[in-house]
Amino acid sequence: MTFEIFLQMFPIALMFSAPIILTALGGLFSERSGIVNIALEGIMMVGAFTGATITVLLENSTPAAAWIGLLGGLLAGIVFSLLHAVASINLKADQVISGTALNILAGGLTVYLCQIIFHQQRTRAFSYGIKKLSVPGLSKIPVLGRMFFDQVYPTFYIAIAMVLLTWFVVYKTPLGLRMRACGEHPQAAASMGINVSKMRYFGVLVSGALGGLGGAVMVLTADIQYTLVSIHGTGFISLASLVFGRWNPFGVLGAGFFFGFSTALSFYAKDIPLLSGLPGEFFYILPYLLTIIALLFFAGKSVGPKAAGQIYESGER
């Protein structure tokens, strides 16, 4: 009985995990290059708004509207993160303040544009977001098939692919090595002829792309329209996944899955005998509470990129 619920929960957990994993990978690029990015929440909002808007506007003309929406979210994320890059790399802004400003800006800007485009404080609802699919053959595997391949949003597979790609880029290419050097010791990197600013731009813009994609994925799988509360802290949970996953792509995968599962739990709690007596608010609180506990658990052990958050002065040692 409980195992049946567990199986039912899986596709939902995967659905919530995908945007968290994608966005946290974005954070990984940014922080590995040395720029703290708490604007992930705002970047997700901009990506979600763009994804939902494109889908609504195109869905009568093309069946691929939601996929174009995903691409649009990705591009919007890049453009929005450019602000963080300019502020924190060129103008040497405090990265946490700049990120906070972008989070406030995203809330204002997206709802402002909703009012301009749709004359209401949210986008119009789209008829279909990303559609679920069952992988032929694989979905027939007992247990595993139902967990990972039956009625699953393909966005989860995109997230898995990005984990592998991120691992490859960050650990197996010269680009990744140079980027990590800028996050650990930018002056040493610069002395080896690496262009620190360029590397950091790369990191921040990739975080914009993945965060924007993550936001679009979230709204197009778990929601019917974009509203001010569509993202409700998922960007910050992604940030916590990055810490929990110890700045490593596979760690991020595990952490993202953990948080996705805890969100799914709130939907199924009433069917699980031991949990059904608890108030609904308890399960709303759960993902946030688990984030704090996860941070506590890894406190002191997890060491991020050394130079992340510090303003880079080229002449310093």
Next chain:
Amino acid sequence: MSTRKEKIVLPLIAVLLGFLLGSLIVILTGRSPISMYAAIIKGFSGIDIINGQPINTRYIGEFIIQAMPIILTGLSFAFASRTGLFSIGAEGQLMIGSISATAVALLVQAPKAIHLPLVLLAAIAGGALWGAIPGFLKARYNVHEVVVTIMMNYIALHFNNYVILNIFGSVDRVKTAPFPETALLKSPFLESITRNSRLNWGFIPVLIAVLIFSFIINKTTFGFSLRAVGYNKDAARYAGIKVNRNIIASMAIAGAFAGLAGGVITVGTFNFGRVIQAAEGYGFDGIAVALVGGSEATGILLAGLLFGGLKAAQPLMQSQGIPREIAGIIQASIVLFVAMKYGIKMVLDKFERKQVPTTEGERV
């Protein structure tokens, strides 16, 4: 530029640039910036430059109402930042302050002279407790306060709703029963001189908080040691300052300011406990207020009035056909420009250097 001049000029430039960017967005989206500024002027004073209406004290009362809580959340952010902490937790601390105020307002029966101070003290204590938790986690386990305070905001939100709905009971699932008169900050006198605005005695605890902030930071050894931790943790520790204790104390006091904001809203602006759908932005407003105000008491007071006026102008903008969110966009841009102060300073310094020879030439 001297540092003192910088502290005044840079925020002013940031405010100016923020309004410029806001106007640009209004123009780009096909709306008129003139009606936006007309709405802002009306929000501050009731003066209607388009239809030619004179000053109206009702609008002044309403804009002060908007400024009161964000001055307090501004003090909250600034206090923690003086110890080198970046606390985004004011929003949640404010909610816990609200719920504490609601509890005392509904459960205690006493004459006003006891009941009202008790309500506000409960709000302060609730906020302080909620603030002390991330402070403790930071001091004891070195968990970064930014993520923890954000998570605690969401926890406070759902906790607030749970308590309102399940413990105090709510007829309409939106609010509690009204509070007794003895728990309220409301004042028929203030309402009558501001043409029935919601202005109430809440501004008095707000002003006291501003004074206390200034006193602790500038005049006490405790404030000095907090600032010392903010400047250089290791040096402070070496000088015998108890760094961990100061971090917890600083976060608790920051929480107390935010909690008081919750109290002032709950028994001043409203007279019942509320279910909250989503964060109402008081915390982020406070960050903007503190950054623009340079984390100084006077600056925070002025910046709070500025942003309070902007908030009060929002419905007026909406009725002019300009989406109310433009106020948030302007505020965020101002914060972004404040963050870019090094960049702005570099530009200004270049500008000054070019100017210097010509002025000297003129003097000769």
